[in-house]
Amino acid sequence: MLWIYNIGIAMYGLLLRFASLFNAKAKLFVEGRQHIFEKIAQKLNPDDQPVWFHFASLGEFEQGRPVLEKLKAADPQQKIVVTFFSPSGYEIRKNYALADVFYLPLDTAANAKKFIDIVNPKLTIFTKYEFWFHYFKALHTRAIPLYLISGIFRPHQAFFKGYGGFYRGILKFVTHFFVQNEESLALLKDIGINQVSLSGDTRFDRVYENAKHPKKLPEIEAFCEGSPIFIAGSTWPEDEKLLVALTAKYPDWKFIIAPHEIGPSHIQEIESLFPQAIKFSVFSSQFAADQAQSQKLKAQSLIIDNIGMLSSLYQYAKVAYIGGGFGAGIHNTLEAAAFGLPVIFGPKYDKFQEAKDLISIGAAKSINTSGELLEATAHFIANEKAATAAQNYVNEKKGATEMIINTLHQH
Incomplete structure (x- = not known):
């Protein structure tokens, strides 16, 4: 089985190189790993x-940031290395102040040996998933x-199938698992x-x-x-098409759209759906020039054409729609719920326990059509208890970081 795994990794690397010729994200993936070991060696000392x-x-x-920051706070001199697999993580957090940040080289035996030779970690923490055979071994x-x-496991995964011996072997390299739910434990x-x-x-x-400590955004205010x-938040085209009906139904409301992808072509698609909208980059420059007054009165919708603001935007809202539910799966509902926002999302949420929980306590609704979106929005506007339920749910579930830190100290 290992030889199939190794061929798969090699093929993946070749496909990415080919894709990098015409795909911006693949290009970042490939170029970011060029001379990666030299980059790491320049930043780190062997000791x-x-x-x-x-x-x-x-x-x-x-997800893992609370643990990282708790460890750093307990020992400010402790060196921390962060690696990312995806450019969407690396490009946004490459200048993170508390750690040296790199791309993770592809999982080959040679790369794993060389990486660990150079980094020489005292301990390693992976978050939620990604199980790399050679690094783990x-x-x-x-x-x-x-x-x-924050691990989470499901019965359909290869680890739990008759043919999954190789994958179960990877799990046995892990010193300790901290999991999210009883099903994963079992x-x-x-x-x-x-x-x-x-x-x-x-x-x-x-x-x-x-x-508790949101960043204030004067332009948004x-x-x-x-x-x-x-x-x-984190919308895709399928989500954005549904939102159009809301702006017509609620002319006294204002709408903030923060798409998952902010490439020029996608932003233009959103502008075509919401012709009265204004981009944040335009609005903020006018705001800085003290000329925003006339524009803000005209614009009902604001398109966020940057990355990194979404988690602070929720503080200004009363209802949230979370994108991704018509694709691979919904994005982060908890950021909105923490501010006491009832949340609405598409049909693909079955992999997200928090989405199921929020629905069960009346703080979320899943929709399939624009009509259902209108009904869900009207329901949450009229139902203030949903906001309280959302916020209480988050408050009652906190505490995982403290448990993990305590157990790490014991180990």
């Missing part, structure tokens, strides 16, 4: 013995502790993995702290001008 955190992308970074061989935090124990703790999801700690706000 640093950092704590190594790996994240698939930006969402996993935000190299850490295990050198007796470097490896922890998985699944791991059923295959003989007992080094598991039920800790919950560190995202609750992250979004709780963000809601000027745009809102006291109007009730509907925010649509």
